[in-house]
Amino acid sequence: MKPMTARTFSPNIKGTGLGLRACHYAHILKDLPDIPWFEVVTENYMVSGGMVLERLAQIRAHYPIVFHGVGLSIGGTTPLNAAYLSQLKGMVDRFEPAYVSDHLCWTSLDGQQSHELLPLPYTGEAIGHVVKRIRQVQDFLGQQILIENISNYLTYVDSTLPEWEFLNAIAEQADCFILLDINNIYVNAYNHRFNAMQYLHAINPERVKQYHLAGFLDCGTHLIDTHGAKISKPVLQLYETALQQIGNHPTCIEWDNNIPEFSILLREQQKINSVVASVFCEAI
Amino acid sequence: MPKLAVLQKKIFSSLTNNNDELIDTNYFEKNGVLSAEMGLSIYKNSLITTLLNSMRDTYDICVRLTGDDFFNAMAKIYMAQTPSYNENIDHYGETFSEFIADFPHAKELPYLSDVARLEWAWHKALHAKNIEPFNPETLIQLSEEDHPRIVFHLPPSMTLIASDYPINDIWRVNQKEYEEEPAVSLDKGGVKLLVWRQKMDTRIEILEENEWALLCALEQGLSMGELDDALDETQMTELSNLLASCVKRGWIAGYVLA
Numbered sequence: 001m002k003p004m005t006a007r008t009f010s011p012n013i014k015g016t017g018l019g020l021r022a023c024h025y026a027h028i029l030k031d032l033p034d035i036p037w038f039e040v041v042t043e044n045y046m047v048s049g050g051m052v053l054e055r056l057a058q059i060r061a062h063y064p065i066v067f068h069g070v071g072l073s074i075g076g077t078t079p080l081n082a083a084y085l086s087q088l089k090g091m092v093d094r095f096e097p098a099y100v101s102d103h104l105c106w107t108s109l110d111g112q113q114s115h116e117l118l119p120l121p122y123t124g125e126a127i128g129h130v131v132k133r134i135r136q137v138q139d140f141l142g143q144q145i146l147i148e149n150i151s152n153y154l155t156y157v158d159s160t161l162p163e164w165e166f167l168n169a170i171a172e173q174a175d176c177f178i179l180l181d182i183n184n185i186y187v188n189a190y191n192h193r194f195n196a197m198q199y200l201h202a203i204n205p206e207r208v209k210q211y212h213l214a215g216f217l218d219c220g221t222h223l224i225d226t227h228g229a230k231i232s233k234p235v236l237q238l239y240e241t242a243l244q245q246i247g248n249h250p251t252c253i254e255w256d257n258n259i260p261e262f263s264i265l266l267r268e269q270q271k272i273n274s275v276v277a278s279v280f281c282e283a284i
Numbered sequence: 285m286p287k288l289a290v291l292q293k294k295i296f297s298s299l300t301n302n303n304d305e306l307i308d309t310n311y312f313e314k315n316g317v318l319s320a321e322m323g324l325s326i327y328k329n330s331l332i333t334t335l336l337n338s339m340r341d342t343y344d345i346c347v348r349l350t351g352d353d354f355f356n357a358m359a360k361i362y363m364a365q366t367p368s369y370n371e372n373i374d375h376y377g378e379t380f381s382e383f384i385a386d387f388p389h390a391k392e393l394p395y396l397s398d399v400a401r402l403e404w405a406w407h408k409a410l411h412a413k414n415i416e417p418f419n420p421e422t423l424i425q426l427s428e429e430d431h432p433r434i435v436f437h438l439p440p441s442m443t444l445i446a447s448d449y450p451i452n453d454i455w456r457v458n459q460k461e462y463e464e465e466p467a468v469s470l471d472k473g474g475v476k477l478l479v480w481r482q483k484m485d486t487r488i489e490i491l492e493e494n495e496w497a498l499l500c501a502l503e504q505g506l507s508m509g510e511l512d513d514a515l516d517e518t519q520m521t522e523l524s525n526l527l528a529s530c531v532k533r534g535w536i537a538g539y540v541l542a
Binding site: 043044046047048049050051052054070071076077081084106107108109111112113114115116118120121123125126129153154155156157158190191192193194221222224 | 287288289291292293295296299300310311312313314315316317318320322323324326327330331334335367368369370371372373374409410411412413414440441481484
């Protein structure tokens with residue numbers, strides 16, 4: 001069954017965007033840097049009024065944006081939060097983001113928030129459950145959403161599928177799209193000892209609409225997805241493969257901890273632009 | 285392994301109560317470098333760090349007053365007994381000042397709870413609903429008989445705070461941009477404050493006794509006809525001027541008829 005999408009999925013963004021962070025508002029509004037679009041963490045703007053919404057409106061006047069949520073809890077087993085969804089819809093109507101995305105995970109239980117992206121077991125039960133909820137969200141918003149593969153640190157004994165099959169099945173059955181986080185694939189492949197290339201080969205390219213890139217922390221024995229460093233070389237190589245195999249899609253650089261000056265983000269953005277240009281033989 | 289709903293209850297309970305015994309680690313397998321214990325520990329640490337960082341952002345003056353170690357230890361006890369119920373983590377920590385007031389180890393800083401109240405009031409004002417300025421000319425349409433039924437209401441950004449300590453000075457000298465030695469004499473005594481936001485400008489105002497009395501009465505929802513229950517004789521005599529001054533300063537958001 002197709003979701004009743006009133007809004008046509010017509011993305012109007014391309015190129016390498018950046019995650020919008022409050023510490024960069026002043027710089028962005030003063031210099032209007034040459035960034036094609038910004039990604040906004042939706043929940044940070046779920047307030048009644050004041051400066052953050054004002055700044056978002058000002059930035060939106062100059063740039064396309066996408067909404068990226070961390071609190072939908074699409075894999076949660078208690079009912080979706082109707083108030084949250086209404087607020088999200090109100091924000092979508094006001095700011096008209098090109099995409100609305102959230103994570104393939106669960107974050108809350110009976111309204112209590114963990115503020116963590118917790119993993120689901122890769123089972124048929126979980127697929128059916130998540131598909132139902134994504135359809136519910138898409139019907140309510142009147143548009144298709146993107147779901148992102150998370151970094152995870154637990155492997156359930158009952159998982160019957162590899163992560164990529166789980167992601168593909170949900171995207172297909174829910175008729176939603178995939179936000180493919182290349183850093184998360186790398187971190188999971190390292191920690192859970194699978195082949196990241198196999199992940200990229202297996203993912204349904206028709207469902208992918210956006211990429212994420214970020215930096216991780218190497219703890220010696222394992223990696224943690226901290227979004228607190230530059231994008232590592234192996235992640236860039238994996239990104240290059242993704243571009244070749246899956247295609248050229250808007251890519252966002254996420255940096256949430258130890259957030260650097262904007263100029264460093266710009267350099268990271270240039271680096272990504274060079275990778276894209278080298279794959280598609282484009283002039284930068 | 286149990287069904288998804290039961291499994292999530294067990295994991296959530298284990299993580300939020302920081303108690304490994306609440307989860308059977310046999311639900312997980314070591315598939316690579318991470319054991320179940322390591323995986324659970326990564327989530328527990330992240331859960332605490334995320335909430336703690338949010339608390340530190342909201343209560344950064346309290347962090348300066350107590351030092352990192354004391355604040356972190358105190359906040360972790362608060363966090364362990366105070367679940368978060370909003371997807372926006374910025375809404376977390378509203379009751380921290382009440383917790384501090386009852387926290388025995390904070391007794392040496394008797395003003396700390398009131399400073400936390402001030403910080404939350406500031407935080408609330410930052411994100412409160414925007415309002416249009418109140419136009420007092422709308423009162424002209426009311427008849428004389430309606431006047432006692434007028435209930436003025438305050439802007440949604442507004443919080444009234446009374447403290448036995450000069451918390452406004454403590455706030456001021458602990459701002460990052462304050463360059464001198466952050467010294468405040470507690471002998472200066474208490475203060476009555478109003479925290480609010482006018483357009484995008486968040487402010488702390490020091491209130492006179494009569495302003496405080498009127499605003500507290502309005503906050504309680506008293507109508508004009510009921511104000512003499514809350515204000516003394518002198519304040520009632522000055523009521524017109526007092527109200528006009530509050531309206532002029534933007535402290536009145538509107539009215540309804542009771």
